[in-house]
Amino acid sequence: MLDLTWVLAGGGGPRLLDALGAEAIRIEWRDRLDTLRLAGPFVGPEPDQSKPRGPADPPVNVNRSGIFNDINSGKRAISLNMTQPKGREVFKRLVAVADVVVDSFTSETMRNWGLGYDVLKSIKPDIIYLQQSGWGYKGVYSGFGSYGPVAQAISGLTEESGLPPPYPPAGWGYSYMDWSGAYYCAIMMLLAVYHKKRTGKGQYIDGSQLEPSIYLTGTAVLDYSVNGRHWKRSGNRAIARPQAPHGTYRCAGEDRWIAIAVTSEEEWGALAAEMGNPSWTADQRFRTMAARVANQDELDRLVGAWTADQEPFALQDRLQKAGVPAGVCQTAEDRVERDPQLRHLNWLIPLPHPEIGIWPIKNVPFHFTNAQVDQGGPLGRAAPCYGQDNDYVYGEMLGMTAQEQAELRAQGII
């Protein structure tokens, strides 16, 4: 797989195929590095792009980003200057031995380089080419760029999240559509690979970050189409069933919260018993699910008063033992340092990196019984250094001589 993706929405897709045993070769050039190589936190010194460089040397310390290490785990990397005609000739030699080409440039870039699907296909008739741009190539907005927050805003995902007015949308506190975009990038590549295994045919796929965002907006479009109803935010309350209490409640400690979701009368009884059956639980306003839903504001206040001075994890375990769905709003620290279930599932695996050493990397959450599947991929390693696999790819795969490689280096091509 020739991986011309950027940051996460693109870069996360090939990562998943690596975990499943593919060989992703990341193609980079030092003048326009993936912003994640330059984004902290870093292990050791930060990148320094100001140092004098030879025609093909990368900036100093571009292999030390922790986030890059996570997102590009398992991949190979080569350096190649695609802005030069000679670089594009080398790229074409790679296409001849590839199964998949994937890029997340804006939609005209590859065509402007003379590397559209027709050209790739003339080199390798069964090539799979996934163009994973922001908005897609076909259409009126194909020249627009996108980041996760843009995709979330346009699709409706942002508007769907948050408390009712007068609060504005809360949106997402991270680029949901970067990982989710990456999932659809991986999905489309895998579907095309399966189809090629069965039929021998390659294909071109005009993918985007925006369309998976729309795909994940749930039932709102249908509710409008069928009932003419516009979406209205309702915080953390249950929207599919009458269920209450259903929300987040403050606990002891700074900014600590527990989510509680009572989905049946039985669970309500268990919660009331854990609260010590205070007299208000027998009040007319809270006796049935329908009554509790109708009086949610007051119910939330009363439940919140009970949780407010309790240690959140002890409360979670106690409620779960009583059969009440409950979970602490966990931070990254909680998940990395404490969560016993994630630890049991080996959600982080130690993988080596040649410059920064061994670090925990987020593993894929699918546990295969027969096949060896983990985020180290066939190479069993974290992210590659800039140009780390030039010798393997140019030498072993393409059969370039040492002299040929040296010449390309001197010309600023690799």
Next chain:
Amino acid sequence: MADAFLSDVKVLELGDEKGELCGKLFAGAGADVIKLEPPGGGSSRLNAPFYHDQPDPARSLYFWHYNVGKRGVTLDIAARQAKGVLEKLIARSDVVIDSLPLDTLAGLGLDWPALQKLNPRLIYLLLTPFGRSGPWRDYKANDLIHLALGGPMMCCGYDPKPDGTYDTPPIAPQMWHAYQIACNQAFIAAVGALIGRETHGNGELIDVPIHQAVAVSTEVDVPIWIYSKKPVHRQTGRHAVQRISPQAQFQTKDGRYSMLLLGITPRESASLIEFLTEKGFGAELNEKFKDSASRRGPEFNACLNRALTQCMGAFGLEEIWKEAAARRISWAAIRLPEENLTDEHWRMRQTFARVEHPELGETFDYVGAPTLAEDCPWRTGPRAPLPGEHNREIYGSQLGLSAAQIEELARNGII
């Protein structure tokens, strides 16, 4: 009929709402998906919203949305007479998606060795809340609880007060994202296993714990903790990071909101100031911050914030974001999902699809394809099955049960 990615793949879906998007993805990619429900229909048929707000197992829009393109059978799998039928269904399947309560199939004598005996090439995909073992194995969860435990909620919500404390809770973005996140990754694993099977011929058991799937799908909070042991703080409409960043959502003239992603690259910042100037809101910025090196820090941010507030407030939601986006400024309308239905871009790409409901004599707009693949077009439809709609077709012509046998199963309440 046009080619499809998975036109030769047969899928059996068991369980509830946890696994439905995964089956929907299979159907969209062209697989033959059979959804098995208990007699009368599964629990997700009780989820709102409903057609004309009429609660009815055949009229749940939730069910329509997540089960479009599937065929449906009913079967009381716990009944003694059901076992042979269930085994036949499993034997004909390439993939079984199982989100039933833990160990349900094993309890019926259909553990993994038994399933392999029935069908050595089977890909058995388990969607479990917390995994098949471990200290939280039997914890109860729903979408909200998963979004809390998995980490998204602590990243999402509103700005803290000036003193750094919060008076608003963490927010779970609505629309079943915990299940969607898990199903996306389960689908990736299953298609990966199908590709592997083409090479080595073997089936596979894959467990996808929803808790783990959600926990790996937040963005920078985990790497920031791992590499620098620092917490992140949630902020209105923007990334939870260590520091509080400048406001990114602004009210429009019509009382809606637009968002602007500030300064990803210096080129984008320069374009933004140029754009604000053209629209008549850049005077103060140009006067106080002439050269690009000065365009940083709190004073610049405050000045930019004033210009953006005024500019956004002078135009309606859809009025100028496209003009800005055409210049590669990350400015976007915060739309309602349904507002995309009339957008020419999605019309050209057939992102939405019309799906017929012959039982109602009506046709509705559905969210359609997550991508544009012209050689293997995505499929949206036919509409989700009514309870047991395909019992006769599947049990009869496909499993070879006689009309009398089907009649008896129905009479005994097994189907």
